Amino acid sequence: MAAGALLLPFGRLAAAAASAARDIEARTLDGGEVILPQKAVNDFIGGLRGGALLPGQEGYEEVRRVWNGMVDRRPAIIARCAGAADVKGSVDFAREHRLLVAVRGGGHSISGQSVCDGGLMIDLAPMRWIHVDPKTRHATLGPGSLLADLDRESLAFGLVTTAGTVSHTGVGGLTLGGGQGRLQRIHGLACDNLVSAEMITASGELVRASERENRELFWGLRGGGGNFGIVTKFEYRLHPFDGTVLGGELLYRWEQAREVCDFYAEFSQTMPDPLHLTIGMVSPTGGKPMVVMQACWAGDMARGERALAPVRQFTKPLADRIAPMPYLKLQTSNDVANSAGRNYYAKSGFLQRLEPAFLDELIGGYETSSGRATVAVIQRFGGAMARLPEDATAYPGRHAAYEALVLGGWNDATRNEAEVANLRGRWAHLAPHTSGFYTNTSGAEEQDRVRDNFGRLYTRLQRLKDRYDPGNVFRLNANVKPSAA
Ligand SMILES: Cc1cc2nc3c(=O)[nH]c(=O)nc-3n(C[C@H](O)[C@H](O)[C@H](O)COP(=O)(O)OP(=O)(O)OC[C@H]3O[C@@H](n4cnc5c(N)ncnc54)[C@H](O)[C@@H]3O)c2cc1C
CATH class of the missing domain: 3.40.462.20 (Vanillyl-alcohol Oxidase; Chain A, domain 3)
Structure with missing residues (x-):
């Protein structure tokens, strides 16, 4: 028997059918400015299943906001990704125009790394779905899922895995950074229970990582944060639990x-x-x-x-x-x-x-x-x-x-x-x-302490960075610098 749940497939708001009325000024990766031609923007937005939001449009103000109210940044475009194809489209568009990129899962980065001024916010919140298979004891979920989704769906089937201590936190950012929680002393960290992940790399490729495929990437995803790409699907090991x-x-x-x-x-x-x-x-x-x-x-x-x-x-x-x-x-x-x-x-x-x-x-x-x-x-x-x-x-x-x-x-x-x-x-x-x-x-x-903090893990992470994101597109995180930087 398998059980699944689709939770708010389009996030907090229905996707807006946005289009740009003129060329758009945006921020590049190196802090410069770029003018995005109206047609290019509208072609990009038109290709997104989940749509996009531009400043001034209904919903933009709500979606640009993250958990920390002190963070008040205004992306040039918010791509509301409905699936991996939208994520790939967004990464391709960002790469083509060298846009600054912020990736938002549950939006709980305390320092607000999931939103940027003037760049492209790749919003994964609409990808909020979860599927629990009691037979294999695995949960598969989208990167917009929250801890509450993982806990509720797993517990309904007498299963559990380590999640954090505030249920509106995003599963994605939490797991990629490690994922501490009340069950970590029994079942390890959330990342220790990750079985596989699917990720869009900086070049727009879809790769799968697990103990069997792309093992080294799988190692790096469990603690290395969003440095290598955007994870579009997470699979977890669950454990029997009476709740x-x-x-x-x-x-x-x-x-x-x-x-x-x-x-x-x-x-x-x-x-x-x-x-x-x-x-x-x-x-x-x-x-x-x-x-x-x-x-x-x-x-x-x-x-x-x-x-x-x-x-x-x-x-x-x-x-x-x-x-x-x-x-x-x-x-x-x-x-x-x-x-x-x-x-x-x-x-x-x-x-x-x-x-x-x-x-x-x-x-x-x-x-x-x-x-x-x-x-x-x-x-x-x-x-x-x-x-x-x-x-x-x-x-x-x-x-x-x-x-x-x-x-x-x-x-x-x-x-x-x-x-x-x-x-x-x-x-x-x-x-x-x-x-x-x-x-x-x-x-x-703490950015200048990231290398020391990873210690001897850093060289391995940097090799992965060189392979999956040599241009450091994914830099709003505890950033591992490509060796050429
Ligand atoms: C109220 C609160 C309680 C917390 N409690 C805990 C706790 O109990 N245990 C614990 O370990 N941590 C905890 N944290 C810290 C938490 O792990 C981080 O804030 C984490 O980044 C939240 O993930 P998110 O998806 O909500 O964040 P977001 O702000 O959406 O993302 C943070 C960063 O993670 C990366 N990211 C997110 N999703 C993806 C993805 N799918 N692919 C690639 N990169 C991605 C991006 O770099 C992004 O900038 C807590 C934070 C808050 C605010």
Whole structure:
């Protein structure tokens, strides 16, 4: 038996039958300007099954917007791709005119890499479809699919794979960068569960990558991001799962911060694989900051109760909201707090240990800036993701023990500068304790650290770049430079 679902085949809006009324000024790959003749634009748009949007047309304003409200860029053309043919047509058009290209899946790049000023935005959101085959335990999906699609469709058939922790995030960008999530300690990263991918290269060729075909590209796609082309189809391995976890959160008073952090630093080192446990600091509006631990135990419930007992008992929490619950409920529990359209800024880094000096900075820094709309979260890696060799895929940081993330989110755009400065200032104290970072939470500011961050994986990635995108068409990402650049 096979099950499939077609989800909003044309994305948030029906495809607009746009056409250009005149020649269009656009941005080239090297930052120059190019005039796109009206006829060439209209021939291109006319060939797109999903249509396109131009500035001023209905729907353009909505579609150019990405998750981070602070990102306010205006592409010259938005190609609304309905399938691989539209993606190929868009890549061919961009190459012919040397256009700056942005690729949008779920639009959750924190730094807004999926939209550009003046270039071509290749919007994959209309390719939002998913097919789950319970027999082979595989899910196949389009690059506009969101994590909610993957979770819902898989769970309906008693299956699951690792996905991220906010369900409106795109599957595409998340997987290509690695894909951390609550099940990573049991099933590995999202990219570890990738079985195959189909991709349009910079030359417009359709290639398939898996353990059997184009193996080296398959390696690079699992962590190397969108550097080599545009993935038009993802296939994942799924795992049997009854859909219930022991999960939820424990809240603590700010005065307990040090005690809770010390406990977490110790306990998380040896906790069993089925447990995903994070520690965070939050500031409820108008209230005092609090410490929160979020847990997800995916396994035998009685064993989970025993595994979580020390966490629930080492001190008295303000509230203990850990209970058996549908995994899907947990997977959507952070959605509202991270809703699209607010202004966001993030910094993150990997750590091998949670040293007392780092915790001092974390707690002290949070305290002095409390009241600001920021969260600080630490998650433990390890388990299945760490059992693979460091270079099993192109994801850098597989053997890091922890990741720390500081995320600011606020509504008032007049505070943008002050909030960003505050977060950068805080991170400056934490960064010396970290080593490397997750490319999916980095931005343009970290671009000159990309080579070092990939470390010895970089040479292999660069060889792939030379082969699949020698002109660096796909550069709005954690960019691997072609060797000729
Ligand atoms: C609220 C929130 C929660 C998050 N939680 C997690 C989490 O739990 N775990 C985790 O690992 N990460 C998480 N992230 C980070 C996330 O992995 C990245 O933001 C990722 O880029 C999102 O993918 P997207 O498709 O939505 O993004 P987009 O902005 O659409 O794409 C980002 C980049 O990925 C590339 N890309 C996307 N799709 C394709 C494709 N089909 N082919 C080629 N290149 C492509 C492009 O370079 C693009 O610029 C989170 C981000 C946010 C905003």
